[in-house]
Amino acid sequence: MRENNNNMASPDRKAPGERRIRVPAKETIFLEGEPAANLFEVVEGVVKIYKMMADGRTIITGFAYKRSLLGLARSGNYYYSVDAVTDSTLVVHGKAEVEARLRADPGYLQYLLDETNDELVQAQDRILLLGRRAPVEKVALFLLRLRQWQSEDRKLHLPMTRHDIADYLGLTTETVSRTFTQLRDKGVLKSLNQHDVEILDLALLRHLGEGEDS
Amino acid sequence: MRENNNNMASPDRKAPGERRIRVPAKETIFLEGEPAANLFEVVEGVVKIYKMMADGRTIITGFAYKRSLLGLARSGNYYYSVDAVTDSTLVVHGKAEVEARLRADPGYLQYLLDETNDELVQAQDRILLLGRRAPVEKVALFLLRLRQWQSEDRKLHLPMTRHDIADYLGLTTETVSRTFTQLRDKGVLKSLNQHDVEILDLALLRHLGEGEDS
DNA sequence: CGTCCTATTGAATAACATCAATGAAAGTGG
DNA sequence: CCACTTTCATTGATGTTATTCAATAGGACG
Numbered sequence: 001m002r003e004n005n006n007n008m009a010s011p012d013r014k015a016p017g018e019r020r021i022r023v024p025a026k027e028t029i030f031l032e033g034e035p036a037a038n039l040f041e042v043v044e045g046v047v048k049i050y051k052m053m054a055d056g057r058t059i060i061t062g063f064a065y066k067r068s069l070l071g072l073a074r075s076g077n078y079y080y081s082v083d084a085v086t087d088s089t090l091v092v093h094g095k096a097e098v099e100a101r102l103r104a105d106p107g108y109l110q111y112l113l114d115e116t117n118d119e120l121v122q123a124q125d126r127i128l129l130l131g132r133r134a135p136v137e138k139v140a141l142f143l144l145r146l147r148q149w150q151s152e153d154r155k156l157h158l159p160m161t162r163h164d165i166a167d168y169l170g171l172t173t174e175t176v177s178r179t180f181t182q183l184r185d186k187g188v189l190k191s192l193n194q195h196d197v198e199i200l201d202l203a204l205l206r207h208l209g210e211g212e213d214s
Numbered sequence: 215m216r217e218n219n220n221n222m223a224s225p226d227r228k229a230p231g232e233r234r235i236r237v238p239a240k241e242t243i244f245l246e247g248e249p250a251a252n253l254f255e256v257v258e259g260v261v262k263i264y265k266m267m268a269d270g271r272t273i274i275t276g277f278a279y280k281r282s283l284l285g286l287a288r289s290g291n292y293y294y295s296v297d298a299v300t301d302s303t304l305v306v307h308g309k310a311e312v313e314a315r316l317r318a319d320p321g322y323l324q325y326l327l328d329e330t331n332d333e334l335v336q337a338q339d340r341i342l343l344l345g346r347r348a349p350v351e352k353v354a355l356f357l358l359r360l361r362q363w364q365s366e367d368r369k370l371h372l373p374m375t376r377h378d379i380a381d382y383l384g385l386t387t388e389t390v391s392r393t394f395t396q397l398r399d400k401g402v403l404k405s406l407n408q409h410d411v412e413i414l415d416l417a418l419l420r421h422l423g424e425g426e427d428s
Numbered sequence: 429c430g431t432c433c434t435a436t437t438g439a440a441t442a443a444c445a446t447c448a449a450t451g452a453a454a455g456t457g458g
Numbered sequence: 459c460c461a462c463t464t465t466c467a468t469t470g471a472t473g474t475t476a477t478t479c480a481a482t483a484g485g486a487c488g
Contacts, residue, residue, distance in 0.1 A: 127340050348443090375465090391467060439481105440479085443477085444475085
C-alpha cells in the first residue's frame, strides 16, 4: 500500500477502495451501546449526536458537520447515538482498517488526537452554553456558532428542527420558538422560512450572546 | 481526622528529576489564555476547571482528581483556568519535556489520546447533567458521580463549596442548598458537616438521578 | 386535497432565581 | 485562647420566567 502522509486529504475526493454510505434525513447511523465496528467521517450533510434518557427525554450532545469523526470510542461500544439530520454521506472506516493504519502511519495517531482535542473543545463550549444562561443567550450563541460552520454570511441555514435545537440547548420547543420571535421583534433577524433566517443586526446578536469568549 | 486505611503510599512515588508543586486551596494554578507552558498532572487533591464569562459569572466545566491531566491544549494557550479546591500536589511536565517524550516514546501519544478520550467522555457526561434536568436530578447525579471517585462508601466527602457545586450544575447556591435539605428530608442522606454527608438510601438516590446511563 | 409533522402563539402554573436575613464555620490578630 | 471578621450555608418571602397544557396555523408530502 502506498503511503501518502497527507491526513487532511481533501475530504470530498473519494479515495479508491473507500467505503461510503448515503444516509437519508432522520435515519439512524448507529445507536449507543452497539459494538463500535466503524469509525465514520461526515463528508456531506449534518448529523446529530444524542443520548436518550430513561424517561424518554433526548439530549443532543452535538451536531456534526463535514470532516467530523464519529464513533471514536475507547471502549468497544458506541458511547452515543447518531442520526442524520439532512441527507448525508459518510466515509466508513472499519475498525480493522483503522488499526492497520495506526500501525502503518505514525502520523495518523496524532491526527486522531488532534480531532479528539477539537471535539473536546467543542464539548467544553457546549457546557458553557448550557450552564446558567438565559434562552436568548443560548439561542444567540447557537446561531453564531452555526454561522461559523457556514459562510459568514447574512443568510443562515438551520438544517435541524426547533425541537432539535431545544434538545441541544436544554430548552423546550416552545421556548426556542418564542425566542426566535423575540429576536425577530428586536430586529436581530428575519425568518425567510422554517429553515432559513437572515441576520439583520449581527452586532446586536453578538451582544445578546455576550460572554462569548472563544 | 482519621487517616486509617492508607493505601496511597505507593502510587504517587516521586520519580527522580520530576518537578512537583504544592498548591494551597483556592490558589490559581493557571489562567485561561496564558501561554500553555506546562502539562500538569494531579497527584493529590481536587482542582476545579472553569471559565469566566464577560459579566463575571463563572462556569465550572469540571473537577479534576488524582491522575487527571490539565493543560493539554492543541493551541499555544490554555483553554480554561484551574484553581485548587483543596491543598493539592501536581506534577509539572514542561512543554519541551512532553515533546521530547513524544519523540522518544511512541506509546506516550497513545496515552495522551486515551486520556483525552476520557476527558471527552466526562465532558459528554456533563452535557447530560446540564441539559433539561431538575435540580434534584442534577444534585443526585453529582453525588453519585462523586462517589465513583471515592470509595463506594456510605460516607461521601464534598471537597468543594456549595457555590462551586452550583457553578458546576448551572444552579444557584440557594437552590443547591435547598436541594440538599430536600434530600435530607426525604431520608436520602444526612449532613455530617458542611463537607461530609452520609448516604442513607442509595437506591432512592439512584432513583432520583434516574436516566443515568453510564 | 387531505394528513402528518412542525412551528407559533396564548394562558396558567410551577419552579428556580433573586433579594434579604440569620446562623454556622473558619480564619485572623491581639 | 478569645474576640473579631470573613466566608459559607441555610432558610424565608417574593418575583420572574421558562415550562406545561392547549389550540391554531403553516409546510411538506403522498
